[in-house]
Amino acid sequence: DAKTTQPTSMDCAEGRAANLPCNHSTISGNEYVYWYRQIHSQGPQYIIHGLKNNETNEMASLIITEDRKSSTLILPHATLRDTAVYYCIVRLGNTPLVFGKGTRLSVIA
Amino acid sequence: SQTIHQWPATLVQPVGSPLSLECTVEGTSNPNLYWYRQAAGRGLQLLFYSVGIGQISSEVPQNLSASRPQDRQFILSSKKLLLSDSGFYLCAWSEGSGANVLTFGAGSRLTVL
Numbered sequence: 564d565a566k567t568t569q570p571t572s573m574d575c576a577e578g579r580a581a582n583l584p585c586n587h588s589t590i591s592g593n594e595y596v597y598w599y600r601q602i603h604s605q606g607p608q609y610i611i612h613g614l615k616n617n618e619t620n621e622m623a624s625l626i627i628t629e630d631r632k633s634s635t636l637i638l639p640h641a642t643l644r645d646t647a648v649y650y651c652i653v654r655l656g657n658t659p660l661v662f663g664k665g666t667r668l669s670v671i672a
Numbered sequence: 673s674q675t676i677h678q679w680p681a682t683l684v685q686p687v688g689s690p691l692s693l694e695c696t697v698e699g700t701s702n703p704n705l706y707w708y709r710q711a712a713g714r715g716l717q718l719l720f721y722s723v724g725i726g727q728i729s730s731e732v733p734q735n736l737s738a739s740r741p742q743d744r745q746f747i748l749s750s751k752k753l754l755l756s757d758s759g760f761y762l763c764a765w766s767e768g769s770g771a772n773v774l775t776f777g778a779g780s781r782l783t784v785l
Contacts, residue, residue, distance in 0.1 A: 597773075606762050606776030607716065650716075657766060659706055659731075660774050662716040 566590065567651045573665040575645075581638040583666050585651030590630045596627060596656045598636045600647040601665070607650065610636065641670045674699035675682065677761050678777035691736075691750040693780050695763030698744065704766040705746040706774065707738055710760040722746060735779055758784045 568586040575581040587596065597612040611618055611625045613634075618625045624637040638645055650665040685691060697703050707719040719729045720738035728738050735754060736778045737746045746763060763777040 599774075601716075604760075604765075604777050604779075604781075607774075609773045609775065612773070656705060657769060657772055659718050659721045660764075661718065662708075664715050 566653045566661075567663055568647075569651050569663065569666045571664070572669070574669050574671055575638075575641045577643060577670050577672050581636075581641040581645065581668060581670070583636040583649050583651075583668065584633065585635070585636075586633045587651070587653045590631050590653050591655070594653045596631075596634050597652045597654055597660065598623070598625065598626065599650045599652065599660070599662075600645075600668075601650070603646075604613045607662075610649075641668075643670050643672060646670045657669055674765075674775070676719070676763060676765055676775060676777040678761075678780050680780060681778065683780060683782045685753050685782065687755055687784055689751045691747040691748070691753050691757070691782070693761055693763075695746045695777060696744055697765045700744070700765070700767070702743060702768045703769055705740060706764040706766075707746065707748050708762040708764065708776075710762065711744075712759065720748070732782075753784045755783075755784050757758075759784055 595612050595614050599607040599608040601607045611623050613625045627634045648665040648667050650662050652660050678695050704723050706721045708716045709719050710716050722740045730766050736750050758762045764774045766772040766774045
């Protein structure tokens with residue numbers, strides 16, 4: 564079972580920041596938070612992951628609360644190509660990823 | 673660099689026919705390998721994973737099976753397909769140790785008629 568809770572869907576205007584929340588209140592101390600996205604009819608694509616500290620890469624930023632019970636994925640300037648289902652996953656070590664239902668993000672022109 | 677290949681990309685099969693989907697990874701050794709399935713309108717379900725040759729863990733009881741005959745080859749099979757086997761099958765790999773990223777293949781879309 565997925566250990567995360569995400570909104571079913573969100574809309575975002577093109578060019579604006581998309582902030583996708585995720586609750587993981589039962590996360591354990593050595594579990595990482597991973598974010599993937601799946602564009603229609605494609606395989607999931609890795610975005611970012613983190614343990615305690617905030618992380619940033621060329622795709623997105625990951626903000627993890629101090630108590631680690633929630634996190635937010637930030638796409639700084641959303642484009643139409645960012646329309647996808649975004650999955651927040653907590654994962655221990657190298658165990659298999661268990662996907663939940665994710666958030667369907669629609670970027671609107 | 674590492675690459676993952678899945679084939680066939682699309683498959684239409686009659687009920688009761690056999691199935692073989694193949695996945696290979698290049699540019700790495702001793703990867704962890706995974707098979708996921710996504711039924712129409714549903715989420716991704718982990719089917720099998722493997723941490724080494726001949727080592728297969730099954731997550732969901734079903735009429736599918738997986739084999740790993742070589743280090744970088746993962747095969748998903750069925751002797752007799754059911755209508756409910758239709759879906760989008762995804763192979764993925766990760767490095768064999770540490771908190772590593774899963775990289776997915778392009779997927780194989782199976783329609784059972």
